[in-house]
Structure formats: C-alpha cells, structure tokens
Amino acid sequence: MDLRFTPEEELFREEVRDFLRDHLPERLRHKVRHDLTMTKADMEEWHAILHARGWLASHWPEQHGGPGWTVVQRSIFEDEAARAHAPRIVPFGVGMLGPVLIKYGSEEQRRTILPRILDGRDWWCQGYSEPGAGSDLASLKTSAVRDGDHYVVNGQKTWTTLGQFANRIFCLVRTDPTAKAQEGISFLLIDMDTPGIEVRPIVLLDGDAEVNEVFFTDVRVPVANLVGEENKGWTYAKYLLTYERTNIAGVGSSMAAFDRLRTIAGKLTRGGRPLRDDPLFAARMARVEIDLANMATTNMRVIAAAAGGGAPGAESSMLKIKGTEIRQAITALTRRAYGPYAQPFMPEALEDGYNGEPVGPEDAIAAAPAYFNNRKLSIFGGSNEVQKNIISKMIVGL
Amino acid sequence: MDFHHGEDRQMLGDTLRRFLAEKAPVEARNRIAYGDIGYSPEIWCGLAELGVIGALFGEEVGGFGGGGFDIMVVFHEIGRALAVEPFLGALMVGQALAAAGRADVIEGVIAGTTIAAFAHAEPQDRAAGDPLATRARRDGAGEHGGWTIDGAKAVVAHGEAADVLLVSAQTDAGVALFLVPRDSAGLGVRGYANIDGGRSAEVTLRGVTVSDAALVTADGAAAIAAAEAAGLLALCAEALGAMEIARDHTVDYVRTRKQFGVPIGKFQALQHRIATVLLEIEQARSAVINAADAFGSDAAPRALAAAKYTIGATGQLVAEEAIQLHGGIGMTWELPLSHYAKRITMIDGQLGDQDEHLQRYIALGRAATA
Numbered sequence: 001m002d003l004r005f006t007p008e009e010e011l012f013r014e015e016v017r018d019f020l021r022d023h024l025p026e027r028l029r030h031k032v033r034h035d036l037t038m039t040k041a042d043m044e045e046w047h048a049i050l051h052a053r054g055w056l057a058s059h060w061p062e063q064h065g066g067p068g069w070t071v072v073q074r075s076i077f078e079d080e081a082a083r084a085h086a087p088r089i090v091p092f093g094v095g096m097l098g099p100v101l102i103k104y105g106s107e108e109q110r111r112t113i114l115p116r117i118l119d120g121r122d123w124w125c126q127g128y129s130e131p132g133a134g135s136d137l138a139s140l141k142t143s144a145v146r147d148g149d150h151y152v153v154n155g156q157k158t159w160t161t162l163g164q165f166a167n168r169i170f171c172l173v174r175t176d177p178t179a180k181a182q183e184g185i186s187f188l189l190i191d192m193d194t195p196g197i198e199v200r201p202i203v204l205l206d207g208d209a210e211v212n213e214v215f216f217t218d219v220r221v222p223v224a225n226l227v228g229e230e231n232k233g234w235t236y237a238k239y240l241l242t243y244e245r246t247n248i249a250g251v252g253s254s255m256a257a258f259d260r261l262r263t264i265a266g267k268l269t270r271g272g273r274p275l276r277d278d279p280l281f282a283a284r285m286a287r288v289e290i291d292l293a294n295m296a297t298t299n300m301r302v303i304a305a306a307a308g309g310g311a312p313g314a315e316s317s318m319l320k321i322k323g324t325e326i327r328q329a330i331t332a333l334t335r336r337a338y339g340p341y342a343q344p345f346m347p348e349a350l351e352d353g354y355n356g357e358p359v360g361p362e363d364a365i366a367a368a369p370a371y372f373n374n375r376k377l378s379i380f381g382g383s384n385e386v387q388k389n390i391i392s393k394m395i396v397g398l
Numbered sequence: 399m400d401f402h403h404g405e406d407r408q409m410l411g412d413t414l415r416r417f418l419a420e421k422a423p424v425e426a427r428n429r430i431a432y433g434d435i436g437y438s439p440e441i442w443c444g445l446a447e448l449g450v451i452g453a454l455f456g457e458e459v460g461g462f463g464g465g466g467f468d469i470m471v472v473f474h475e476i477g478r479a480l481a482v483e484p485f486l487g488a489l490m491v492g493q494a495l496a497a498a499g500r501a502d503v504i505e506g507v508i509a510g511t512t513i514a515a516f517a518h519a520e521p522q523d524r525a526a527g528d529p530l531a532t533r534a535r536r537d538g539a540g541e542h543g544g545w546t547i548d549g550a551k552a553v554v555a556h557g558e559a560a561d562v563l564l565v566s567a568q569t570d571a572g573v574a575l576f577l578v579p580r581d582s583a584g585l586g587v588r589g590y591a592n593i594d595g596g597r598s599a600e601v602t603l604r605g606v607t608v609s610d611a612a613l614v615t616a617d618g619a620a621a622i623a624a625a626e627a628a629g630l631l632a633l634c635a636e637a638l639g640a641m642e643i644a645r646d647h648t649v650d651y652v653r654t655r656k657q658f659g660v661p662i663g664k665f666q667a668l669q670h671r672i673a674t675v676l677l678e679i680e681q682a683r684s685a686v687i688n689a690a691d692a693f694g695s696d697a698a699p700r701a702l703a704a705a706k707y708t709i710g711a712t713g714q715l716v717a718e719e720a721i722q723l724h725g726g727i728g729m730t731w732e733l734p735l736s737h738y739a740k741r742i743t744m745i746d747g748q749l750g751d752q753d754e755h756l757q758r759y760i761a762l763g764r765a766a767t768a
Contacts, residue, residue, distance in 0.1 A: 129726075132656075134657060134725050134726065135657050135658075135662075135725070136657035136658045136659075139657070139658075158726075159726050202730055202732075203730065203731040203732070204729050204730060204731060204736075205729050205730065205731055205736035205737070205739070205740060206593070207731065211726075268523070269523040270523055270754070271523070271525055271526060271754075272523065272524060272525025272526070272528065273525070278753065279757075280753040280756060280757065281753060284753075332714070335743075335747075336746075336747070336751060336753075338747075339747050339751060340519065340552065340553045340747050340748055341552070341553065342593075342744070342747055343553060343592045343593060343594065343598060343744050343747060343748075344553065344590045344591075344592065344593070344598065345590065345591045345592055345593035346590055346591070357588075359588070359590060359600055360521070360552075360553075368593045368740075368743075368744070369593065371743075372593075372729075372739075372740065372743075375718065375721050375722070375728075375729055376726070376729060378722055379721075379722065379725050379726055379728075379729070380726070383722075383725060384722075385667060385668070388667070
C-alpha cells in the first residue's frame with residue numbers, strides 16, 4: 001500500500017493550483033464560495049478560461065481537444081478546482097454529449113459539434129426524464145417517427161436542467177414502439193429553435209427556476225441528427241450515464257463545503273461559545289468529517305482501479321450514494337448552524353450587485369435555499385434508491 | 399386513561415380545520431403566505447370571531463381554555479393547514495402578560511383586534527445568565543415618567559403587522575418587559591419573507607421612549623419562561639400537524655405513482671421507509687401529548703425539551719423522506735408537499751433546535767437528581 005501521489009502527480013497538482021490562483025476570477029470564486037446565484041455569463045466565462053488553457057474537456061482524447069490527462073490527473077484537477085471554489089463545469093455538452101459523440105457519433109458530428117461545445121457556441125441540455133419516466137427511464141414515451149429525411153418528434157421531457165439557456169438538446173426518443181422498452185430507443189440531437197418546441201420553467205421549493213419542462217409538438221429533426229444507429233440509443237444513454245457519474249463522489253466540493261462549515265462554526269456562537277465547541281454540533285461535524293475522509297479513500301481506490309485498466313461499474317453507484325449523502329449532511333449542518341436566521345428568504349440578496357443591508361450573520365441567507373436545493377442530489381442522475389438496486393444487482397448478484 | 403380530546407376541544411379542532419380548509423386551501427395559503435403582508439387579515443379576524451385565540455387563554459384573563467391540550471389542538475390544525483396568521487405572537491405575548499398579572503391588556507389580543515409580536519430573541523448570541531444587549535433605563539423621558547429603550551431584536555414573527563411588540567430589555571434590576579407600540583418613534587422594523595411562508599422582521603430600538611404604563615413587569619423572567627413554554631408546545635403541535643399531512647401526501651403518492659409497471663409503494667424498500675416515517679410520527683405525537691399534559695406543571699420544562707428535541711429530529715426525517723419518496727416533483731413549488739417540508743424544517747430552528755433542547759433535557763435531568 002502506498003497512498004501517496006507520485007512526484008509527477010504532485011507537480012501536476014502545483015500546476016493546477018498555480019493556474020487557479022492566476023486565472024480563477026475573484027468575482028466567480030466569491031459567488032461559488034458564498035452560494036450566490038450563477039448566471040449564464042458566469043458559467044460561460046469560466047468555460048472560456050478553461051478552454052483557453054485546453055483544460056475544459058478534461059476527459060476527451062487529445063485529438064478532439066482534451067488535455068490527455070490520466071484519471072488521476074483528472075481527479076486532482078477536479079478536487080483542486082472545487083477546493084478553490086471554481087464554478088462547476090456545466091456537464092451537458094462537455095461531460096455528457098462529448099464522450100458519446102467521440103465514441104458513437106459520425107465523423108461529421110464530431111467535426112461540427114465538438115468544437116462548438118469547447119468554444120461555447122453551443123449550450124446543450126439533456127432530454128432524458130419524462131413525467132412518466134423517472135427512475136424507470138426506459139419507459140420513456142416521446143416518439144420520433146420517420147418521415148422522409150426527418151424524424152417527427154412528439155412528447156414531453158422534464159427536469160431539463162438549465163434548458164432555458166440551451167440552444168440544443170440531446171434526447172432519448174422512442175423510434176420503435178413495438179420493441180422491448182430498451183430496444184426501441186434512439187439518441188437524437190435537436191435544435192431548440194426548431195418550430196414546435198416549448199420550454200416552461202419549473203419553479204423549485206427554494207424559488208429557483210433551474211429546471212424546465214420541454215414540450216415537443218410535431219418537431220421535425222433531420223435524420224442526420226441521429227447519433228449512431230436507430231434503436232441503439234439505450235446503449236449510448238448508459239454510456240453517457242457512466243460519464244455523468246465520473247467525479248460523482250464530489251470529494252473536492254464536499255471538502256470545500258466542509259471547510260466553509262468549519263469556518264462558520266468557528267465564527268458563530270451558541271450559548272456564549274463557538275458552535276464548533278458545542279458538544280452535539282461538534283459531534284455532528286466530526287461524523288461528517290470522518291465519513292468524508294473515508295469516502296476520499298474509497299474514491300481514490302475506485303480511481304486507482306480505473307487507472308489500472310478496470311472500468312468503474314457499480315462502484316460509481318457507491319460513490320454517488322455516499323457523495324450525495326455527505327454533501328447533503330454538510331448543507332443540513334450549515335443551515336442548522338444559522339439557527340433562526342436560516343428562516344429569512346431574500347433571493348435578491350443572492351444576486352449580483354445586491355447592496356442591501358444583510359439580515360443575520362454573513363451568508364445566513366443562502367443556507368436554507370442551498371439545503372433545500374441540494375435535496376436534488378439524492379434524486380437526480382439515478383436516484384439513490386436506483387443506485388442501491390444497481391449495487392445489489394451488479395456487486396452482490398441478488 | 400383516555401387519549402381523546404374532550405368534546406369541546408374536539409369541536410374547536412373540527413371547526414378550525416373546516417374553516418382553514420375552506421378559506422385557505424394550500425394554493426390560497428401560498429398566495430397569502432408569500433404575499434406582501436404574509437398573512438390574511440380576513441382569516442385572522444374570522445378565526446378570532448370563532449374564538450380560536452380565546453381558546454389559548456384561561457378564564458382568569460378572559461379566555462376559555464389555556465390548557466396544554468387547548469394549545470395543542472389549535473396549533474395542530476395550524477400545522478395541518480400551514481396557516482401563517484400571527485397566532486404564535488398572540489399566544490406568547492398573551493401568556494407573558496397573563497403570567498405578569500396584566501390581564502388588563504390581553505383583551506385586544508384575544509379579540510384579535512390587537513396583533514402582538516413577541517420580541518425577545520436578539521441578533522447576538524449570549525451565554526446563559528448574561529444580560530440582554532437591549533437595555534432600558536428609567537429616565538423620565540416620557541410625559542409621565544417613562545423609559546428609554548435601545549437595542550435590537552431578531553427574526554420577530556410578524557413584526558411588521560404587529561400593533562404592539564412585547565420587548566424584553568435589561569435594566570439594572572433584571573429583565574423587564576415593555577409593550578411598545580409599533581408606531582413608536584425610534585422603532586425600526588425591517589420586514590422580510592420567510593422561506594416557509596409568512597413574514598418576520600429585524601427590529602431595532604434607538605432611543606424608543608415609552609411611558610411607565612408600558613412596563614409590563616420589571617422582573618420578566620417568569621413571564622418570558624411562560625411565553626416560551628407555550629411557544630414551544632405550540633411549535634411542536636404545529637410540526638405534528640404538518641408532518642401528518644406530509645405523510646399523507648407521501649403515502650398517496652407512492653400508491654399512485656407507477657414506475658417499472660407497478661405503484662412504487664409495492665417496493666419493499668420504500669414500504670419500510672414509509673413505515674419508519676409513520677412510527678416516528680406517532681412517537682412525536684406522544685411527545686407532544688406528554689408536553690401538553692405537563693404544561694403548567696413543574697414537569698413542563700423537561701417534557702417541552704423532550705418534545706422539541708423529538709419534533710426536530712423527526713421533522714428532519716419526515717421532511718427529507720417525504721421529498722425523496724416523491725422524487726423531483728417533491729421539490730417543486732407547485733406541489734403542496736414542498737411547503738410542508740419547508741415549514742417542518744424551519745420549526746426546528748425556532749425557539750432552540752433539537753441539539754439545544756437535548757442539552758437542556760440533560761441539564762434539567764441532572765438538576766433534578768442533584
């Protein structure tokens with residue numbers, strides 16, 4: 001056993017840290033650190049900075065514009081970026097569609113689409129879930145019927161994250177209604193400005209509108225926008241989901257969130273002593289900290305196995321469950337730390353340029369919305385219940 | 399033993415439930431709760447006329463209830479309907495006034511014509527026994543004697559809507575309580591929406607002068623304790639009511655939502671989680687019954703600490719499980735459930751969270767056996 005990184009990997013870590021110190025704008029760092037609302041321009045700004053360095057698509061092959069990193073390097077980058085409070089890379093184009101096109105797309109699709117993901121001309125969103133197809137994704141009903149050189153798409157997608165910013169959507173559609181559920185699905189690329197598409201925001205319990213419903217009524221999509229083969233979309237979808245689950249543990253971002261909690265618990269006092277000296281709060285923090293340290297090693301074990309040629313399979317389900325539970329525990333503790341000051345609700349105070357007088361201690365206003373918003377972590381990307389099914393099936397063989 | 403409420407209380411609860419179901423089903427409630435004033439004066443007046451506020455007080459001060467189970471019945475229904483009207487302020491201010499022997503000023507509170515806010519907690523934390531930062535000094539500033547008050551009060555429920563605030567302030571002799579009219583010069587009220595509906599306010603007092611008659615009591619410790627005891631019981635009962643609805647909505651959902659060809663309630667993994675939610679809510683109900691039964695007795699402080707701890711811990715379980723079992727739809731503004739989950743969660747932070755009450759419970763137990 002040797003849990004150390006190699007000297008080369010440590011050098012790489014230094015390079016990443018230097019880059020973040022020199023190139024991560026303070027304004028963005030501040031917004032991420034304080035859970036403020038990220039605008040489309042904020043996210044695009046960070047993408048452009050990473051793209052300029054060639055680091056945006058960290059897991060794409062070099063020939064397509066990736067940096068050629070090992071899995072360990074990718075993990076180092078992701079952890080360092082999160083700990084520096086860098087914005088999250090918007091995953092839909094870079095993290096999801098890109099790998100699918102690289103593996104299954106046509107030469108033409110790779111040539112025309114990948115560069116537009118990198119330079120930000122396209123903002124992709126994901127058309128997977130439907131009102132009747134959540135955990136049971138394969139039961140999706142949105143149909144695509146061949147009509148000459150086009151498919152005609154009808155149906156509804158939901159939970160489309162940041163769809164309001166997107167100009168393109170990749171969709172799972174049913175092309176063979178007679179086949180077994182998984183075997184009649186195709187993977188289709190659709191321009192959002194095609195006639196017949198309507199995007200409606202879904203307001204969440206924290207008042208935020210980051211997810212959407214997308215309605216398709218007789219939307220005509222060129223057949224050339226099909227990825228891979230007709231009725232093979234489920235294979236591509238599953239491949240995409242494995243990419244959705246890389247870095248699913250979110251070790252770096254949980255560590256950053258925990259560091260922040262530790263700072264808050266040192267500043268705030270309860271009954272005349274710092275919250276971190278309150279025996280019950282200290283115990284709550286310690287449990288999370290231990291769980292996080294354990295997960296960091298579990299995560300590295302999975303990465304080491306992947307680096308050794310093993311493919312992360314059901315292990316990523318473990319990381320998804322544990323990673324989201326830990327992150328949710330941290331946001332719950334952060335909310336708890338503010339006591340009654342978690343109650344005031346001032347979404348305007350989370351926007352750029354808010355100059356009003358703060359209510360309560362610093363950052364109190366963001367604590368409850370962040371807690372409630374992060375309930376999504378155990379629901380999306382395959383709910384934690386679905387992940388447990390995968391573990392019991394794939395690892396245990398039940 | 400008889401675990402049924404008496405006929406009168408049962409009727410009160412039924413009346414309140416029907417009234418709120420008719421006047422403020424959840425969509426209407428949300429318009430009210432997240433609206434400009436954060437409550438409905440019409441519903442407030444209607445409930446006052448029905449005698450709901452009077453049920454919170456004993457006959458000696460002009461009410462017709464005031465027992466632990468009266469408070470439980472009323473706030474249980476408030477929780478089930480997520481009502482945002484200023485009952486908690488009325489209860490806590492009224493109980494403090496009653497404990498201080500100032501029945502003369504309760505009349506308007508019981509009638510609902512005077513909206514009262516309880517302004518005791520402060521932005522700055524302090525150790526037990528330390529003086530309040532808000533200070534009052536008798537300096538004859540008013541026309542007939544009088545006091546001057548300086549300080550700040552935190553997260554005062556319905557501070558904007560209040561006609562009068564019951565403000566605690568440190569004097570050389572102890573903690574005094576004052577009735578401060580909302581329109582007093584020097585009284586700043588900065589209102590804001592709450593994430594779970596209704597409105598609260600940061601209150602500042604800068605050289606606020608009040609007459610001697612505004613002094614409710616010069617030694618307010620017992621009155622504050624009475625107010626907080628009633629407030630804790632009320633919040634626990636409210637949480638219980640809200641948890642029942644969250645449970646019902648979740649059970650309905652797993653019965654009707656189909657995935658993999660069957661209602662998801664057919665999956666044993668989910669059945670067990672629902673079962674846990676059900677049994678923990680019944681444990682919480684017992685905790686509230688224990689607290690209501692002990693209310694007003696020497697056993698009250700520990701029973702209230704036990705109940706608030708239980709409600710806090712159970713509330714987080716119920717709110718999180720209800721959302722998770724609903725999936726994404728459980729996080730939407732459109733679904734009533736999300737508003738119940740928010741209210742349940744926020745109650746934990748009011749008047750001391752589960753950790754504080756667990757420690758209070760331990761300390762009270764030590765003191766009893768010492």
